[in-house]
Each structure stands twice: as C-alpha cells, then as structure tokens.
Amino acid sequence: MRLSKRLDGLEKKLAKYRMRLLRLKRKKDDKTENRREAIRKQITEFLLDDENSRLTAGKKETITRRQVKKQIRLLNDSLFNLHKTFLNKTGVIVSYETFRRCRPFWVVLPKAASRNTCLCALHANNDFIAQALHKAKILPYSSATDVAKSLCCNKILSVSCLERKCLQCRSKDIDIDSTDLSDTIIYQRWITKNVTVTTRGQEKQCKKTIKETVRTTQRLLIQVFRSNLPKFMQHLANIINQFKAVRFIKHNMSPSEGLLHIDFSENYGCKYGEEVQSAHFGGSKAQLSLHTCVYYSSDSHPPENRVKATSFCTVSENLRHDPVLICAHLKPVIEKMKSLTPALSFLHILSDGPSTQYRNKTMFFMIAKYISKISQADTIIWHFSEAGHGKGAPDGVGGCIKRVCDNAVANGKDITGIDGFFECLKHNIKNINIIRIDDEFVDEIQQLAAACKLRPFRGTFQIHQIAWSKIKPDLLQARRLSCITCPAYVECPHYKLGQIIMPSVTSLRTQSTRAHSEQLNYVPDLSNSAASSPVRYSFDSTGHVSSGHSYPPRPASSNSDPPRPASSNSNPPSPASSNSHPPRPTPSPLTPDASTVTGPRTPPTPEPPTHIPEPLTPRKRPYFRNTFCDDSDLAPKKIKKNIATLNIDDDSDEDIF
Incomplete structure (x- = not known):
C-alpha cells in the first residue's frame, strides 16, 4: 500500500519535469531549425546572384517541382568553386555537402547544348556595359532592358515610350550615381576586327568577330552607354511592334488569309553510320540545304477561328541561299498552301532580314513579278523580324528533322545524299511535309531575276514590311515597321519609308543605248564596239x-554642217x-x-x-523619288554619278545584294 502511493508520487513528479524537458528540447530544435533556414536562405541568395548564375530567356526553359514552376538559371562556375567563394564572401562555415543540398532546384549546371549561340549583338554589348556599371554600384539595374523599362511609363515597354514620343516619359533620364566617376572600370564587348592571318606563308587580312575586354574610365563608359541607349530603345520598339503585328494576324485570321513563316536551317551534313578516318576528317561528305516553313491558316472567321499550323521542309542539293533559290523553295510550298486554303487572297510572309537572302532589291522584284503570280493572291505583305531576333517555329522544324536523321545514323544507317535523306524521313516523320527541290525550274527563275537590274533602295536595312497589291501591281510600299491598319496599295502615314516602282521586264529588255545617250547627252566610244x-x-x-x-x-541641226547625201x-x-x-x-x-x-x-x-x-x-532627265530607276543600270559607268538618287533619310548607300 505504501509502495503504491510512493510510485504514484514519483509519476506525478516525472510528469511535471517531463513537460519542462520537452519544452527545453523543443526550444533547442526551433533554434537549430532557424539557423538551418538562415543558412539555406543565404545560399539561395548567393546562387541567385547574377554574378554566380544567369537567367535563361526561352519561354520553354522552365522547371517544375511540387507544382512550383520556375525559370531555369545556369551556374557560371562549378559548385566546388562557388562553395569556396561563398565561404570567403559570407564567412558562414558550412560543408560542401550542405551547400550542394541547399541549392535551389531551378539553379542547374549548364550543358554544352544549353549555350546560347544566337545572341543579339546590340543586346549583348549593352548588357555588358550595364552589368559593369551595376557591379561598380553606379547603375541600379544589371541589364539594358531594365534601364529601358525605367524610362517608360509604369515600367512597361511600349512602342511610343521607347521611341520617345510619349509626352509623359520622354523627359525621363537614367538614374546614375555620379559622385565619383574618375576610377577605371573593365567591361566586355563583341566587336568585328580586321585580323592578320598567315596562310601557307602568306599574310592575309580577314574579319573576325571576337569578344574582347576593355579598360576605360567610369565617366567615359557612362557616355558610351548614353549614346547607345536611343538606338537600343528603337531596337526594342521594333521587336515589340513586329511581335504584336504577327500576333494580331494570327488571332484575326480569316479563311481567305494565310501566314507563312519561313527561314533557312543550317545545312545538314550527310553522315555514314561508320566512317574511316579520311572520310570523317575530309571534305568528301555532301551537304543539303534545308528551307523550313510553317503555314498558319483558319477555317472560320474570328473570334471563332481556330488557327491550324502546317509544317514544310524543302530540301535541295543546291546550297545557294539567294532570292532565286528562295523562290524555287517557295514554289511547291505555295502550291500546297493553295490546296489548304482554296480562297487564299491575302498572304502574309514572315522571315528574318538578312540582306543576302530575303531583304534585298532582287527579292523585292521577285515579290512583285513572281510570287504574286504563283500565289494568285490579291495582296502580299512581307514582314521582316528585327535583326538578331528572328528565331521561331521554322527553327524547330529544322531541329526535329536533323534529330531524326542523326538518330538514324546512330543506329547504323547511312545518309550519303538527298535520296538517303528522304528515305530516312519517309518512315520516321509524318507531320512535316518534306519536298524535294530540283534545278529544273531554277533556270527559269534565274532568267526572270536577271532580266531586271535594279538600283538598291536607300534605307533597305530599315524596311520591316513590304506591301504589294493587285490594285497597283508595279508598286511596292516600303515601311519602317509592320502596319496592320493601312491597306497594301496606299502610302502608310505611320511608318512610311518610300515607294518602290517596279519597271517592266519588257521595257528593260528593249531599252536602247541611243535612247539612253539622248537622255544624258553622252557620246559613247565606238572604237571597240564591233569586237x-x-x-x-x-x-x-x-x-x-x-x-x-x-x-x-x-x-543636220541648225548648228552643224549641211547634211551629207545618203549612200545608194x-x-x-x-x-x-x-x-x-x-x-x-x-x-x-x-x-x-x-x-x-x-x-x-x-x-x-x-x-x-x-x-x-x-x-x-538633249532633254532633262526625270527624277525618281523613292523609287527604283528604270534605266539606271544601262547608263555608262563614268556618268552614273549624275543619275538621280533616291530621297531617303538613311545615309547608307551600300549595294544590297
């Protein structure tokens, strides 16, 4: 009896002290957990710093864990080196295993395939300057795009704000800490230089694009950044306007409209499943030219329209990428498009703007004289994307085709030419229309392109839209940006650059030297004409x-000798x-x-x-304003400087293509 009472008293005392022990243990656990959370937060902030990782730009470069979606960041160095930097910079003592375990899931190690090899040079160079100024605590932003946002209304990029036409934000200036700007600063830039190269004992000059490190003063770098900012903001305005125009066309597409997005893919190098050394390192393997297209069409009117995408890839053994081969690649695609959209009357074409391929005087002529005839459309509007920002759906088509062919080669199949290429794709790809391009009608297109020798349009690099209409078939409207409100046959009051008047092929073929001599009051030298x-x-x-x-x-004229008698x-x-x-x-x-x-x-x-x-x-020579001159190329070389030039604000006078 006494023993049981004694045990009950001990249990009550243990229960009393047990609660105290639990409270002490819980307090100790909370303190440890808080310390762990603080260390994890420090590691996360360290790895998310732009100095230690970089943010990817692709809309599909995301990662999801436990229903949390994040944009992927790529580490700038190995985790081992970053762990050492973390210990030296913060003074927090953590093991490498703890540092590795606390890494955020969206901060990943980069791979060779994750390199961005198509950066815009204007974006990259201005970002280098902004990062250097931000690191020196002079600029509060680490990217040039954030600086442009700070100069716009509500930090939202719009075309009017970026072009400094908005009355509310046109007077804004960048926020710079200008207390002491005499120190030196180091930044990087991409630049094209003339480099001396020794080849077989001979020195030659060639141009190479390199990434160099520049040391300058902070004040001078700020002046460079200020001078680059207007051009960069106009660059952003062009990007935004072109993307908005294409998005509007897709959302408001009718059954009589179509949008064709085109681009050249990198040439595919044919491969063997197994190769000897001389075949692998030699130049004996063939290449194929791939021109990829994505055609957008609709079966109903908006807002009930549903846009359908159809992919094409034309393959040719001819590796030329000039306007003649572009038209040869487009001819079978347009025939397929007319079967998909029988009532096609309004055709939009979207491409990037290289001057050797799509944006040049020869291509402008082929739009009016060739593409308009094979498409039988009433209106053709060609949109050009901004330089350095032309990536799109056609690049995915080219990547899919090359991946399928490389997988077949990895399994032992030989792709030695265009026949093996088609045989491989015929059994493995069903959603992409693969079309073979032969040279049977290239000669016909070549003759048409060579029949007209046009002068280049001054301001070609500024053109982002070319409009052709059946109402005025010999007139092209050149516009600075894509306009979705003005018809194709009128001069756009918003983004007009000028008008391109197409001379007829017949008039060019029958233009006589005598008529040209009369216009210019020029006497040609006939000493070697017969030979x-x-x-x-x-x-x-x-x-x-x-x-x-x-x-x-x-x-004879009144000022000359009497006429001689004609010969019998x-x-x-x-x-x-x-x-x-x-x-x-x-x-x-x-x-x-x-x-x-x-x-x-x-x-x-x-x-x-x-x-x-x-x-x-002698008669006065006409002046062609913002047009191509019909007979300019027939003029003798030594007086060609007297021919009227086009009145465009752009000062560049390079011979496009």
Whole structure:
C-alpha cells in the first residue's frame, strides 16, 4: 500500500519535469531549425546572384517541382568553386555537402547544348556595359532592358515610350550615381576586327568577330552607354511592334488569309553510320540545304477561328541561299498552301532580314513579278523580324528533322545524299511535309531575276514590311515597321519609308543605248564596239554608224554642217569584209534598233523605218523619288554619278545584294 502511493508520487513528479524537458528540447530544435533556414536562405541568395548564375530567356526553359514552376538559371562556375567563394564572401562555415543540398532546384549546371549561340549583338554589348556599371554600384539595374523599362511609363515597354514620343516619359533620364566617376572600370564587348592571318606563308587580312575586354574610365563608359541607349530603345520598339503585328494576324485570321513563316536551317551534313578516318576528317561528305516553313491558316472567321499550323521542309542539293533559290523553295510550298486554303487572297510572309537572302532589291522584284503570280493572291505583305531576333517555329522544324536523321545514323544507317535523306524521313516523320527541290525550274527563275537590274533602295536595312497589291501591281510600299491598319496599295502615314516602282521586264529588255545617250547627252566610244558586242557595227558613206541594217541619214541641226547625201547602198559592208575603212568623222549617237543592243542573242533583222527621225535635242532627265530607276543600270559607268538618287533619310548607300 505504501509502495503504491510512493510510485504514484514519483509519476506525478516525472510528469511535471517531463513537460519542462520537452519544452527545453523543443526550444533547442526551433533554434537549430532557424539557423538551418538562415543558412539555406543565404545560399539561395548567393546562387541567385547574377554574378554566380544567369537567367535563361526561352519561354520553354522552365522547371517544375511540387507544382512550383520556375525559370531555369545556369551556374557560371562549378559548385566546388562557388562553395569556396561563398565561404570567403559570407564567412558562414558550412560543408560542401550542405551547400550542394541547399541549392535551389531551378539553379542547374549548364550543358554544352544549353549555350546560347544566337545572341543579339546590340543586346549583348549593352548588357555588358550595364552589368559593369551595376557591379561598380553606379547603375541600379544589371541589364539594358531594365534601364529601358525605367524610362517608360509604369515600367512597361511600349512602342511610343521607347521611341520617345510619349509626352509623359520622354523627359525621363537614367538614374546614375555620379559622385565619383574618375576610377577605371573593365567591361566586355563583341566587336568585328580586321585580323592578320598567315596562310601557307602568306599574310592575309580577314574579319573576325571576337569578344574582347576593355579598360576605360567610369565617366567615359557612362557616355558610351548614353549614346547607345536611343538606338537600343528603337531596337526594342521594333521587336515589340513586329511581335504584336504577327500576333494580331494570327488571332484575326480569316479563311481567305494565310501566314507563312519561313527561314533557312543550317545545312545538314550527310553522315555514314561508320566512317574511316579520311572520310570523317575530309571534305568528301555532301551537304543539303534545308528551307523550313510553317503555314498558319483558319477555317472560320474570328473570334471563332481556330488557327491550324502546317509544317514544310524543302530540301535541295543546291546550297545557294539567294532570292532565286528562295523562290524555287517557295514554289511547291505555295502550291500546297493553295490546296489548304482554296480562297487564299491575302498572304502574309514572315522571315528574318538578312540582306543576302530575303531583304534585298532582287527579292523585292521577285515579290512583285513572281510570287504574286504563283500565289494568285490579291495582296502580299512581307514582314521582316528585327535583326538578331528572328528565331521561331521554322527553327524547330529544322531541329526535329536533323534529330531524326542523326538518330538514324546512330543506329547504323547511312545518309550519303538527298535520296538517303528522304528515305530516312519517309518512315520516321509524318507531320512535316518534306519536298524535294530540283534545278529544273531554277533556270527559269534565274532568267526572270536577271532580266531586271535594279538600283538598291536607300534605307533597305530599315524596311520591316513590304506591301504589294493587285490594285497597283508595279508598286511596292516600303515601311519602317509592320502596319496592320493601312491597306497594301496606299502610302502608310505611320511608318512610311518610300515607294518602290517596279519597271517592266519588257521595257528593260528593249531599252536602247541611243535612247539612253539622248537622255544624258553622252557620246559613247565606238572604237571597240564591233569586237565586244553581238551587234555588228559599221560606218556607211555618210559617216553614220550602222548595225547591218538600212537606216536613213540623220538630219543636220541648225548648228552643224549641211547634211551629207545618203549612200545608194542600203546595206554597206561591215569592217570585217572590207580592206579599208573610210575616215571616221565626229561620232554621232548610236542608232541601232533597241532590240539589237540587249541580250546575248542576235535578233532577227528588223524592217527599215519609213520615217526620218527628228533632230536629237538633249532633254532633262526625270527624277525618281523613292523609287527604283528604270534605266539606271544601262547608263555608262563614268556618268552614273549624275543619275538621280533616291530621297531617303538613311545615309547608307551600300549595294544590297
């Protein structure tokens, strides 16, 4: 009895002290957990710093864990080196295992395939400057885009704010701490330089794009950044406007409209499943040119429309990427498009803007004279994306095709040419239309492109939209940005650059040298004309030039000598058939028929004219404003500087393509 009472008293005392022990243990655990949480937070902040990791830009470069979606960040160094930097910078003592375990799940190690190899040079160089100024605690932003946002209304990028046309934010300036700017600063930049290269004992000059480190003063770097900012903001405005225009076209597409997004993929190098060393390192493997397209169409009117995407890839053994081959690649694609959209009358084409491929004078001519005919559309509007920002769906088509072919090669299949390429894709890809391009109609397109020699449009690099309409088939509207409100046949008041007037192919083929000489009041040198021209030139007894045909003599003007009598021989002998030539008088303008001075072939002999031409009088040369000049390329070289140039604000006068 006494023992049981004693045990009950001990249990009550233990229960009393047990609660105290639990409270002490819980307090100790909470303190440890808080310390762990503080260390984890420090490690997270350290790894999320732009100095230690970089943020990816792709909209699909995300990672999800436990229903939490984050944008992927790539480490700038190995975790082992970053652990050492963390210990030296923070003074917190943690093991490498704890540092590795506390790494956020969206901060990952970079791979070779995760390199960004298509950066915009303008973005990259301005970001380098912003990062250097931010690291020196001069600029509160670490990227040039954030600086541009700070100068816009509500920190939202818009075209009017970026072009400094907004009355509310046009007077804003960047926030810079200018207390002491005399120190030196180091930053990086991409630059193209002339580099001396020694090849087989000979030194040659070539251009190379390199990434160099520059040391300068803080004040000078701020001046460079301020001078670059207007151009960078206009660059952002162009990007935003082009993306908005394409998005609007997709959302408001009708059954009579279509959008074709095109781009050249990198040439595919054919491979063997197994190769000897000389075949692997030599240049004996063929390449194939891939032109990828994505066509967007709709079966109903908005807002009930549902946009459908159809992928195409045209393959050719011809590795040219000029306008002639672009039209050859587009011809079968447009035929497929007309079957997908029978009522196609409004065609949009979207591409990037390299001057050797899509944005040049030859391509402008082919839009009006070739693509308009094979598409049979009433309106064609070509949109160009901003430089350095032309990636899109066609690049995914090219990547998918190359991945399938590389997997087949990894399994032992040989792809040695275009036949093996088609055989591989025929059994493995069903959602992409693969079309083979032969050279059977390339010659026809080449003749059409060569028939018109146009002068370059001054301001070609500023063009982001070319509009053609059936209402004015010989007129193209050149616009600075894509306009979705103005019709294709009117001059856009929002983004107009000028008008491109297409000369007819027939007029170019029949443009005579005499007519050109009359316009410019120029007397050509005929000393070597007979040897270099397909037209046979000779001198008749009157001293006039003849091309093997009978022409009446030229009447004399009031300031010249009396006219000489015409020769009785209507067809005088050529210089090749006579032993001597009559003395050559003062040269007069050339008077052969227009059809006999152009083209490599010798035309049939025309009938002699029955009328006597009027005396030649110099006439004033017309001025073509913002147009291509019909006969500019037929002018002699030494007086070509007198030909009227186009009136465009851009000062660049490079010969595009």
